[in-house]
Amino acid sequence: MTFFTKDKFYIVTGASSGIGRTTALLLNELGGSVIAVARNKNRLEEMKTNCKNPQNMYLEVKDLTEDIENLPIYVKNLKDKYGKFAGMAYCAGIGIRNPLRTIDYETIKKIFDINYIAPILMTKGIADKRNNIGKGCSLVYLSSIDAKLSSKGQPLYSGSKAALSATIKSLSKEVVQNGIRMNCILPSMIVTPMTKSDEFHTNEICEQYPFGWGETIDVANMIIFLLSDESKYISGQNYVVDSGGVL
Ligand SMILES: NC(=O)c1ccc[n+]([C@@H]2O[C@H](COP(=O)([O-])OP(=O)(O)OC[C@H]3O[C@@H](n4cnc5c(N)ncnc54)[C@H](OP(=O)(O)O)[C@@H]3O)[C@@H](O)[C@H]2O)c1
Numbered sequence: 536m537t538f539f540t541k542d543k544f545y546i547v548t549g550a551s552s553g554i555g556r557t558t559a560l561l562l563n564e565l566g567g568s569v570i571a572v573a574r575n576k577n578r579l580e581e582m583k584t585n586c587k588n589p590q591n592m593y594l595e596v597k598d599l600t601e602d603i604e605n606l607p608i609y610v611k612n613l614k615d616k617y618g619k620f621a622g623m624a625y626c627a628g629i630g631i632r633n634p635l636r637t638i639d640y641e642t643i644k645k646i647f648d649i650n651y652i653a654p655i656l657m658t659k660g661i662a663d664k665r666n667n668i669g670k671g672c673s674l675v676y677l678s679s680i681d682a683k684l685s686s687k688g689q690p691l692y693s694g695s696k697a698a699l700s701a702t703i704k705s706l707s708k709e710v711v712q713n714g715i716r717m718n719c720i721l722p723s724m725i726v727t728p729m730t731k732s733d734e735f736h737t738n739e740i741c742e743q744y745p746f747g748w749g750e751t752i753d754v755a756n757m758i759i760f761l762l763s764d765e766s767k768y769i770s771g772q773n774y775v776v777d778s779g780g781v782l
Pocket residue numbers: 548549550551552553554555572573574575576578597598599600626627628629630649677678679680721722723724725726727728729730
């Protein structure tokens with residue numbers, strides 16, 4: 536079993552829902568201090584009422600796409616408030632279907648802002664030596680199996696996740712000199728509010744995955760492992776979590 540200590544601070548984005556919520560709760564239960572970031576204050580507060588160690592759960596209401604160019608400064612301000620970071624789980628994201636006829640500049644920007652640009656600029660902030668603990672710092676990102684599958688109807692989502700996976704792998708080679716590790720997870724279909732609509736529950740999609748739909752804990756466990764020192768020899772990887780399905 537992996538344990539964390541309360542003097543280790545982790546940013547968890549998307550902590551108000553789905554995979555990010557489960558990750559924030561598990562990391563807090565295992566002893567880490569969590570800076571839980573999302574837009575919806577009520578859902579963040581509801582998450583906190585379910586956590587095991589409320590004294591180590593800190594809520595930050597923030598739209599990561601607002602004032603996006605200043606996200607590195609946002610991270611510095613969080614560091615001034617809480618202390619240097621031991622890591623981040625970037626779980627915020629949107630998963631809209633966009634066939635070609637619906638694509639325009641604004642739609643591309645909306646998806647790439649939260650799925651690609653925000654995680655990169657958050658990384659710039661955390662990777663700054665003044666804002667992290669150095670060796671032992673681990674950054675984990677939610678990409679998607681669609682980064683590899685490029686499913687029909689998901690060109691922008693697939694593109695944003697493929698770009699994220701490629702960029703994180705490249706950046707991992709830079710930050711290694713400061714002892715920082717970076718990895719992406721590429722889940723398949725996980726039951727969350729993002730995937731509740733009928734369009735995701737087709738026989739064609741369900742039959743692709745031998746163990747059916749995954750649960751948020753299936754991904755959160757992998758995030759915890761990658762955040763922990765138990766994965767200290769692992770960096771720059773893209774891990775598919777799809778129950779041995781299509782990849
Ligand atoms: N579920 C799946 O099957 C699946 C599969 C592969 C990959 N993924 C990836 O896993 C990640 C988590 O997905 P999920 O299924 O857990 O989704 P979810 O339940 O819809 O949660 C998404 C989270 O992102 C936050 N968020 C969205 N826009 C934001 C913004 N502008 N600023 C700050 N926070 C924002 C939301 O919080 P607020 O609304 O409170 O801001 C929410 O906490 C996503 O990156 C997704 O692409 C999911």
